[in-house]
Amino acid sequence: xxxxxxxxxxxxxxxxxxxxxxxxxxxxxxxxxxxxxxxxxxxxxxxxxxxxxxxxxxxxxxxxxxxxxxxxxxxxxxxxxxxxxxxxxxxxxxxxxxxxxxxxxxxxxxxxxxxxxxxxxxxxxxxxxxxxxxxxxxxxxxxxxxxxxxxxxxxxxxxxxxxxxxxxxxxxxxxxxxxxxxxxxxxxxxxxxxxxxxxxxxxxxxxxxxxxxxxxxxxxxxxxxxxxxxxxxxxxxxxxxxxxxxxxxxxxxxxxxxxxxxxxxxxxxxxxxxxxxxxxxxxxxxxxxxxxxxxxxxxxxxxxxxxxxxxxxxxxxxxxxxxxxxxxxxxxxxxxxxxxxxxxxxxxxxxxxxxxxxxxxxxxxxxxxxxxxxxxxxxxxxxxx
Amino acid sequence: xxxxxxxxxxxxxxxxxxxxxxxxxxxxxxxxxxxxxxxxxxxxxxxxxxxxxxxxxxxxxxxxxxxxxxxxxxxxxxxxxxxxxxxxxxxxxxxxxxxxxxxxxxxxxxxxxxxxxxxxxxxxxxxxxxxxxxxxxxxxxxxxxxxxxxxxxxxxxxxxxxxxxxxxxxxxxxxxxxxxxxxxxxxxxxxxxxxxxxxxxxxxxxxxxxxxxxxxxxxxxxxxxxxxxxxxxxxxxxxxxxxxxxxxxxxxxxxxxxxxxxxxxxxxxxxxxxxxxxxxxxxxxxxxxxxxxxxxx
Ligand SMILES: Cc1cc2nc3c(=O)[nH]c(=O)nc-3n(C[C@H](O)[C@H](O)[C@H](O)COP(=O)(O)OP(=O)(O)OC[C@H]3O[C@@H](n4cnc5c(N)ncnc54)[C@H](O)[C@@H]3O)c2cc1C
Numbered sequence: 139x140x141x142x143x144x145x146x147x148x149x150x151x152x153x154x155x156x157x158x159x160x161x162x163x164x165x166x167x168x169x170x171x172x173x174x175x176x177x178x179x180x181x182x183x184x185x186x187x188x189x190x191x192x193x194x195x196x197x198x199x200x201x202x203x204x205x206x207x208x209x210x211x212x213x214x215x216x217x218x219x220x221x222x223x224x225x226x227x228x229x230x231x232x233x234x235x236x237x238x239x240x241x242x243x244x245x246x247x248x249x250x251x252x253x254x255x256x257x258x259x260x261x262x263x264x265x266x267x268x269x270x271x272x273x274x275x276x277x278x279x280x281x282x283x284x285x286x287x288x289x290x291x292x293x294x295x296x297x298x299x300x301x302x303x304x305x306x307x308x309x310x311x312x313x314x315x316x317x318x319x320x321x322x323x324x325x326x327x328x329x330x331x332x333x334x335x336x337x338x339x340x341x342x343x344x345x346x347x348x349x350x351x352x353x354x355x356x357x358x359x360x361x362x363x364x365x366x367x368x369x370x371x372x373x374x375x376x377x378x379x380x381x382x383x384x385x386x387x388x389x390x391x392x393x394x395x396x397x398x399x400x401x402x403x404x405x406x407x408x409x410x411x412x413x414x415x416x417x418x419x420x421x422x423x424x425x426x427x428x429x430x431x432x433x434x435x436x437x438x439x440x441x442x443x444x445x446x447x448x449x450x451x452x453x454x455x456x457x458x459x460x461x462x463x464x465x466x467x468x469x470x471x472x473x474x475x476x477x478x479x480x481x482x483x484x485x486x487x488x489x490x491x492x493x494x495x496x497x498x499x500x501x502x503x504x505x506x507x508x509x510x511x512x513x514x515x516x517x518x519x520x521x522x523x
Numbered sequence: 524x525x526x527x528x529x530x531x532x533x534x535x536x537x538x539x540x541x542x543x544x545x546x547x548x549x550x551x552x553x554x555x556x557x558x559x560x561x562x563x564x565x566x567x568x569x570x571x572x573x574x575x576x577x578x579x580x581x582x583x584x585x586x587x588x589x590x591x592x593x594x595x596x597x598x599x600x601x602x603x604x605x606x607x608x609x610x611x612x613x614x615x616x617x618x619x620x621x622x623x624x625x626x627x628x629x630x631x632x633x634x635x636x637x638x639x640x641x642x643x644x645x646x647x648x649x650x651x652x653x654x655x656x657x658x659x660x661x662x663x664x665x666x667x668x669x670x671x672x673x674x675x676x677x678x679x680x681x682x683x684x685x686x687x688x689x690x691x692x693x694x695x696x697x698x699x700x701x702x703x704x705x706x707x708x709x710x711x712x713x714x715x716x717x718x719x720x721x722x723x724x725x726x727x728x729x730x731x732x733x734x735x736x737x738x739x740x741x742x743x744x745x746x747x748x749x750x751x752x753x754x755x756x757x758x759x760x761x762x763x764x765x766x767x768x769x770x771x772x773x774x775x776x777x778x779x780x781x782x783x784x785x786x787x788x789x790x791x792x793x794x795x796x797x798x799x800x801x802x803x804x805x806x807x808x809x810x811x812x813x814x815x816x817x818x819x820x
Contacts, residue, residue, distance in 0.1 A: 208754065
């Protein structure tokens with residue numbers, strides 16, 4: 139029993155059903171295999187995407203074009219249950235729905251929407267989001283990837299993107315590039331000549347997730363490949379706000395998974411003739427972990443309600459991403475100590491979550507960047523540069 | 524492998540069946556196979572098997588309104604729903620959920636609707652409280668007569684009472700054939716056939732529609748409710764009937780007149796520690812002796 143505050147009782151009946159459904163899917167289809175995938179560094183994207191699509195998890199918070207049209211809180215709950223399985227699974231769904239589908243849905247032409255959204259929603263096609271570059275991470279505005287428009291109207295893209303989730307399995311990439319008129323987004327079919335993607339290896343975090351480098355070498359696209367309805371950095375940043383909302387919910391699932399693994403272990407592991415859970419030091423750890431898990435859950439629920447009523451600001455999303463990822467990582471580390479040596483094996487979910495959360499701490503705005511965002515909101519002073 | 528047996532006439536003789544069928548169809552409803560099958564799936568809300576189940580001290584019935592105990596859709600009914608949906612997908616028609624239970628059972632109806640069924644009927648009346656299997660089958664049969672059906676599908680049993688009687692009793696009361704414990708269901712026009720697994724292979728049982736079928740776990744793999752269907756479920760029609768609406772005689776239902784009575788109940792004792800057989804070359808003999816002592820061999 140980890141839900142001390144009974145936060146889930148606040149969910150509507152539909153939201154509880156969504157929770158149960160996604161949890162059952164993860165328990166049946168992912169949990170039995172995840173440590174194996176993590177250990178061998180694979181994510182079976184092609185097999186899982188149609189199953190996720192069938193359930194309606196891909197682009198679940200978007201309306202129309204085959205998407206489920208869920209409210210924001212439901213979207214968050216689904217992310218929580220996915221990430222209780224693995225952050226890699228939630229990352230796949232976040233990238234597909236919030237980073238690849240969302241910009242097409244929000245800023246795309248009707249033709250871009252009808253070409254891509256139904257296929258991405260069903261999982262027949264996979265998408266990725268290319269913003270980060272080898273030399274530009276926290277400061278994407280300084281990106282070097284450039285799109286030049288020729289007299290014919292065609293665009294020609296050159297540059298490289300790095301750390302791109304789903305990159306080498308994607309059918310379509312939403313690539314952000316500088317142009318004469320500022321940063322623009324491009325819908326790039328990955329079979330376009332000049333486009334290549336190479337999977338990155340030797341990661342010790344998010345191992346059950348595909349991360350790739352993208353190379354754009356004179357990639358020629360028709361004039362209508364650009365996302366017509368946005369220009370400037372607010373395009374990619376608005377996508378990140380969508381995805382971060384999923385993260386601030388998602389990590390509460392990873393935290394819960396660590397906490398319940400630690401409780402189970404503490405109740406059954408006997409040392410000095412007693413279950414280690416009977417020692418006050420262990421109970422103190424568990425109590426703080428539960429407090430932190432529930433506080434993160436309350437933050438997520440509150441932000442979900444703000445989003446559902448159209449009041450959520452990017453600063454508040456920064457607050458949630460910062461606070462909840464930090465909390466989940468601390469919980470994972472505490473849980474690991476309770477499991478002793480078993481805490482470092484893949485027999486238990488804990489170190490997998492712990493290592494995964496190191497990526498989650500960095501991607502979609504590092505902890506430092508979110509601290510600067512909150513610092514600016516509090517002081518009105520910009521400390522970014 | 525199909526066992527070489529003559530196809531059985533499943534229940535009663537044809538003439539009797541025809542006569543009973545006529546009674547079922549007195550509502551003027553005819554089999555409407557051209558426009559698909561009118562399927563009714565009976566489902567029940569049961570206490571979650573993962574939680575501690577409590578009986579009420581005053582009348583030894585399950586506390587079905589306890590807000591702290593989570594009621595869930597009887598797991599075995601999910602196979603019945605899935606079978607109904609597959610038959611509908613193959614032949615067209617409609618899948619209606621029928622449940623009898625208190626207001627809280629509405630949650631279970633939503634889940635059943637979220638799996639993709641079309642509408643639901645909720646038989647709910649304080650007078651039904653404490654009804655046993657015989658009385659429940661009467662109440663459900665009255666409701667089924669009122670709403671009409673080509674095919675009634677049930678799970679093999681409910682995980683709380685575990686009598687496994689309802690399908691047979693319903694078929695009897697409705698005067699239609701019962702095809703029990705199916706692990707495969709095929710509808711062809713107005714004929715239905717099932718496979719029932721046996722020790723020697725399987726039986727194939729055939730009848731005409733309307734009919735009552737109960738399905739076992741091996742029949743199919745129930746689908747997860749799709750998120751879109753979960754959202755759509757709240758807009759699907761749910762009709763609530765009290766006993767008067769479906770002409771249920773209050774004297775034939777309820778705890779007072781139940782044919783069975785819970786005389787006593789107790790919490791199951793914790794499982795005794797197992798016996799560990801140490802293999803010193805004679806492990807096999809020891810295991811066999813143990814099994815013999817427990818009358819397993
Ligand atoms: C597994 C994984 C998947 C990813 N998936 C994607 C994806 O799908 N698409 C995509 O576009 N990107 C993706 N990323 C990239 C991710 O968003 C970046 O790694 C992140 O934005 C940080 O950039 P960086 O790694 O270049 O770090 P840097 O920006 O170089 O930062 C290094 C350190 O310096 C700190 N720092 C930087 N600027 C400041 C400052 N002004 N003040 C104080 N401290 C500062 C940072 O906080 C950090 O601690 C992914 C990353 C990972 C690890």
